[in-house]
Amino acid sequence: EGSGGGDTEGAPKEDKVSGATDGATDEPGKEGDGDADAGADGPSDVRLGDGDCFVGFDLGTSGARMSVVERTPPPSPGGPAGHVEVFAESLKWDGASLRHNDPDHWRRAVDVLLGRCRGQILARVRSVCVSGTSASCVLVDRDGSGATRPARMYNYDITKSGEGDDAAAGRVARLMDRHVPPNHTARAATSSLSKLLLWNEERSV
16 A cells, blocks of 8 residues: 555646656657757756755656655755755656556656656665555565556545446445444545455455
8 A cells, every 4th residue: 555645635636747858758768859868857947966866756646757856955054954856757647558557557657757867866866755645555466576456546436446346346345334333434435445355356365
């Protein structure tokens, strides 16, 4: 299950691209005719320093985003360090080559975004943060090396998905009635428990 900090419930964030490569497209691994380095370091009014950099990835329902911030010297002696964004880029899920519920495509999107960032920034990266959203779930194999089924995002509703078996969803509801206290958040049709139980009803986990 992902951690908090992703898309706002019920209102997927609008994709915004800053510092995009000139002529770039949102097709994985495909750049436009422009200079591959042009504008790739981020907003034009930001000058690169030599401080440590930190990468953040946000994998949401509308797309994948990457941001790099650079640590800047404290504005006053003894004060806390500052940070400035030096690179930002995003991709939209297109439903074909990039699908929002395919963990392999999440990896592909991350590779594309990393490929758009200059090496001189990546060489100074000290840590990486990946943001997801509570109740976004993925099943993996025993050694954790790969996903075994398509992911179910935070807004996946087991009663309205259109993918599964209505009878299976009904069995999940009865299990909830039997074992989960009234008004508990786990009873929600979008909860992680609901998704896990539905997976198990469809095919044993």
